[in-house]
Amino acid sequence: MTTTFTSTVLGSPRIGPHRELKRATESYWAGRIDADALQAVARDLRRQGLADLRDLGLDSVPVNTFSFYDQMLDTAVLLGALPDRVASVADPLDRYFAAARGTDTIAPLEMTKWFDTNYHYLVPEISPSTTFALDPSKVLSELAEALSDGIAARPVVIGPVTFLLLSKAVGTDEPLLSRLEELLPLYADLLGRLAKAGASWVQLDEPALVGDRTDEEIEAARAAYEQLSALSERPSILLASYFGSLREALPALASTDVEGFAVDLVAGQDSIGSVPELARKLVVAGVVDGRNIWRSDLDSALSTLGALLGSVDTLAVSTSCSLLHVPYTLDAEADVDKALRSWLAFGTEKVKEVVTLATALTQGRESVEDEFALARAAASTRKDDRRLNDASVRGRLAAVLNSATGRAPAAERRAAQDELLSLPPLPTTTIGSYPQTSKIRIARAALRTGEIDEAEYVNRMRAEVAEVVALQEKLDLDVLVHGEPERNDMVQYFAEQLDGFFATANGWVQSYGTRCVRPPILYGDVSRPKQMTVDWITYAQSLTDKPVKGMLTGPVTILAWSFVRDDQPLADSANQVALAIRDETVDLQAAGIGIIQVDEPALRELLPLRAEDQRAYLDWSVGAFRLATSGVADSTAIHTHLCYSEFGAVIGAIAGLDADVTSIEAARSHMEVLDDLSSVGFDLGVGPGVYDIHSPRVPSVDEIAESLREALKAVPVERLWVNPDCGLKTRGSVEVEASLRNLVEAAKLVRAEL
Ligand SMILES: CN1c2c(nc(N)[nH]c2=O)NC[C@@H]1CNc1ccc(C(=O)N[C@@H](CCC(=O)N[C@@H](CCC(=O)N[C@@H](CCC(=O)O)C(=O)O)C(=O)O)C(=O)O)cc1
Numbered sequence: 028m029t030t031t032f033t034s035t036v037l038g039s040p041r042i043g044p045h046r047e048l049k050r051a052t053e054s055y056w057a058g059r060i061d062a063d064a065l066q067a068v069a070r071d072l073r074r075q076g077l078a079d080l081r082d083l084g085l086d087s088v089p090v091n092t093f094s095f096y097d098q099m100l101d102t103a104v105l106l107g108a109l110p111d112r113v114a115s116v117a118d119p120l121d122r123y124f125a126a127a128r129g130t131d132t133i134a135p136l137e138m139t140k141w142f143d144t145n146y147h148y149l150v151p152e153i154s155p156s157t158t159f160a161l162d163p164s165k166v167l168s169e170l171a172e173a174l175s176d177g178i179a180a181r182p183v184v185i186g187p188v189t190f191l192l193l194s195k196a197v198g199t200d201e202p203l204l205s206r207l208e209e210l211l212p213l214y215a216d217l218l219g220r221l222a223k224a225g226a227s228w229v230q231l232d233e234p235a236l237v238g239d240r241t242d243e244e245i246e247a248a249r250a251a252y253e254q255l256s257a258l259s260e261r262p263s264i265l266l267a268s269y270f271g272s273l274r275e276a277l278p279a280l281a282s283t284d285v286e287g288f289a290v291d292l293v294a295g296q297d298s299i300g301s302v303p304e305l306a307r308k309l310v311v312a313g314v315v316d317g318r319n320i321w322r323s324d325l326d327s328a329l330s331t332l333g334a335l336l337g338s339v340d341t342l343a344v345s346t347s348c349s350l351l352h353v354p355y356t357l358d359a360e361a362d363v364d365k366a367l368r369s370w371l372a373f374g375t376e377k378v379k380e381v382v383t384l385a386t387a388l389t390q391g392r393e394s395v396e397d398e399f400a401l402a403r404a405a406a407s408t409r410k411d412d413r414r415l416n417d418a419s420v421r422g423r424l425a426a427v428l429n430s431a432t433g434r435a436p437a438a439e440r441r442a443a444q445d446e447l448l449s450l451p452p453l454p455t456t457t458i459g460s461y462p463q464t465s466k467i468r469i470a471r472a473a474l475r476t477g478e479i480d481e482a483e484y485v486n487r488m489r490a491e492v493a494e495v496v497a498l499q500e501k502l503d504l505d506v507l508v509h510g511e512p513e514r515n516d517m518v519q520y521f522a523e524q525l526d527g528f529f530a531t532a533n534g535w536v537q538s539y540g541t542r543c544v545r546p547p548i549l550y551g552d553v554s555r556p557k558q559m560t561v562d563w564i565t566y567a568q569s570l571t572d573k574p575v576k577g578m579l580t581g582p583v584t585i586l587a588w589s590f591v592r593d594d595q596p597l598a599d600s601a602n603q604v605a606l607a608i609r610d611e612t613v614d615l616q617a618a619g620i621g622i623i624q625v626d627e628p629a630l631r632e633l634l635p636l637r638a639e640d641q642r643a644y645l646d647w648s649v650g651a652f653r654l655a656t657s658g659v660a661d662s663t664a665i666h667t668h669l670c671y672s673e674f675g676a677v678i679g680a681i682a683g684l685d686a687d688v689t690s691i692e693a694a695r696s697h698m699e700v701l702d703d704l705s706s707v708g709f710d711l712g713v714g715p716g717v718y719d720i721h722s723p724r725v726p727s728v729d730e731i732a733e734s735l736r737e738a739l740k741a742v743p744v745e746r747l748w749v750n751p752d753c754g755l756k757t758r759g760s761v762e763v764e765a766s767l768r769n770l771v772e773a774a775k776l777v778r779a780e781l
């Protein structure tokens with residue numbers, strides 16, 4: 028081994044401390060700045076980001092973790108694996124964005140979630156005609172940039188096994204791993220070039236190996252790394268895994284000549300000591316949680332590291348995964364109370380923890396005793412804080428859980444609801460949000476800066492609600508919504524109103540491309556100090572004789588898109604959130620609202636990566652939804668909505684939710700979801716999306732009608748609803764109106780055929 032290091036992180040955020048990259052990229056797309064100006068913003072962000080990591084004390088700094096959109100897309104470019112349909116775009120940057128977002132004539136790559144995080148990657152398409160070819164320009168130029176700034180740079184590249192396992196095979200049923208032997212020469216070439224360019228280490232990310240993998244897949248990975256590590260001209264290889272344990276893949280990979288292993292010791296529990304080959308390698312111990320925002324328990328991390336020192340010769344300290352998943356720094360939050368602030372660590376603070384632990388390892392704990400003392404004090408105030416143990420919340424929850432949380436049988440409920448609602452067959456509705464126009468966002472920004480007061484803001488949002496209700500009446504939809512103009516985000520909006528959550532001012536985290544979210548911090552016991560949605564919904568209802576749906580976000584989605592407590596099981600937090608949502612459903616019902624939708628788009632997202640852990644998750648998540656929705660009368664219809672998912676693994680759970688009506692993303696999966704639902708005995712109302720809201724295209728009356736006829740083959744008419752496949756907040760007003768007009772007309776057409 029050439030040189031080694033003691034402290035690092037596996038990757039860092041890239042969107043910019045104040046979302047500079049988002050703004051510059053969107054300006055470039057809009058034609059307001061040119062490519063040079065965009066590149067200049069990107070370069071400044073990269074150089075500043077790397078210099079910060081160095082100045083904080085890391086002695087190995089990851090590079091090539093910057094991206095204009097996504098690291099899987101970057102790897103597709105690196106390996107020459109962009110789909111043929113973007114080849115007509117001459118400029119490389121525009122070709123890259125065409126693959127990411129599509130153009131008027133080019134469909135984009137699909138996007139899906141990155142393991143069990145709230146980050147979404149672009150899925151490379153690999154077909155029999157894909158001819159891989161290396162284009163190392165990005166990683167080489169980012170390495171050169173860093174080295175010229177005197178940074179101890181370690182290029183990071185997604186490994187060949189993960190790249191293939193996460194890509195989509197097009198035009199073949201052959202597993203993509205069979206293409207590994209075509210990729211290995213490219214990786215070999217890359218490693219040679221990186222070595223020549225001055226890299227002493229390269230990090231190859233193989234997170235796909237922490238899931239359930241077949242013996243063949245593990246053997247393919249072992250053989251690949253045996254081949255790569257046998258090369259003479261190359262940097263030392265750090266094989267990085269994260270989001271869980273490698274288990275049987277670890278000894279297999281450790282049997283090769285790979286020099287280093289980065290292991291996640293927060294989400295995973297790999298036993299390093301039981302793999303003798305690791306004794307002679309560098310183990311990069313991911314003891315600082317890269318995905319959550321809690322300050323580390325330094326004593327416990329140091330004792331984990333101390334135990335490892337007994338079985339390995341060289342040890343470095345790291346975060347458990349890239350810091351892509353946490354905000355930049357706590358310094359950007361002015362309004363956190365002192366106690367809560369002391370419990371938290373965002374990106375910069377986590378880097379400091381890594382450095383502190385590495386210093387403790389190399390120079391003794393005394394040299395950083397102050398840091399340890401602060402961490403200990405924070406842990407102690409956190410444990411004793413009354414907000415984390417609210418007797419009234421816990422008492423109420425226990426009482427509700429002890430009473431039944433089931434509802435009457437679905438058929439009885441349907442009869443009671445039909446009588447109250449008297450809807451036509453194939454009722455039409457939408458999922459909740461209407462376009463979030465710049466007028467709406469500007470009003471919200473003006474409220475934040477104090478330019479307008481709360482009363483003026485409410486007036487403007489009520490005007491939006493009135494417009495959306497009038498539009499739906501004009502279009503003749505059957506079940507209306509208020510349009511959600513007052514919501515910045517379907518999770519953050521509720522977190523801002525619930526006790527036990529802290530909503531950050533600047534805690535932005537990349538969700539995909541230039542889109543970001545601010546995950547709220549769930550730190551305490553959850554309760555609802557006052558009604559959250561009743562005024563908005565009853566206002567909308569006052570404007571129409573048609574039913575208006577109450578609109579809430581469910582407990583599982585609220586947790587999935589928040590930073591959650593690590594001091595109690597997630598199931599307990601879910602039940603507390605569920606209780607607050609249940610309170611809101613009861614108030615909506617009392618205010619005369621007859622249909623309440625509780626969205627759970629993230630139900631699939633928290634599904635554990637290993638099959639053996641999934642049952643327990645599905646049990647508590649379904650339980651929390653039922654707790655949230657079983658406080659109302661049989662005559663109140665509970666709707667739910669699911670999207671963003673391959674539903675396969677959770678299809679039984681969807682039936683278990685027992686919602687009277689489930690609207691579900693299906694426009695792109697051609698009703699397959701209905702067959703899947705039938706296969707688990709689902710016999711409740713269902714609205715398979717018949718309008719793909721991820722595209723600006725206006726679906727025609729004929730195609731929607733055809734989808735409905737198709738759906739009627741799988742679902743009896745009395746159970747079928749007609750709706751888009753998700754909310755309309757990201758779409759433009761003109762296309763939304765045209766699409767919904769066609770949707771209503773198609774429903775009427777098919778009704779006439781019944
Ligand atoms: C649906 N999804 C969601 C996920 N997670 C969530 N927490 N929420 C989700 O909706 N995960 C899975 C998917 C991911 N999809 C998306 C889709 C779209 C976005 C997105 O558009 N994000 C916006 C920010 C949204 C927001 O919070 N808006 C606020 C603040 C807006 C803002 O930045 N305002 C400006 C000033 C106003 C202006 O000029 O527009 C400012 O403050 O500087 C709001 O509306 O008030 C984004 O822009 O990235 C995310 C995930």
Ligand SMILES: N[C@@H](CCS)C(=O)O
Pocket residue numbers: 458459460461517578626628668670753754755756
């Ligand atoms: N009610 C939300 C659900 C999105 S998944 C909306 O319509 O935007």
Ligand SMILES: [Zn+2]
Pocket residue numbers: 458628668669670671752753754
């Ligand atoms: Zn949705």
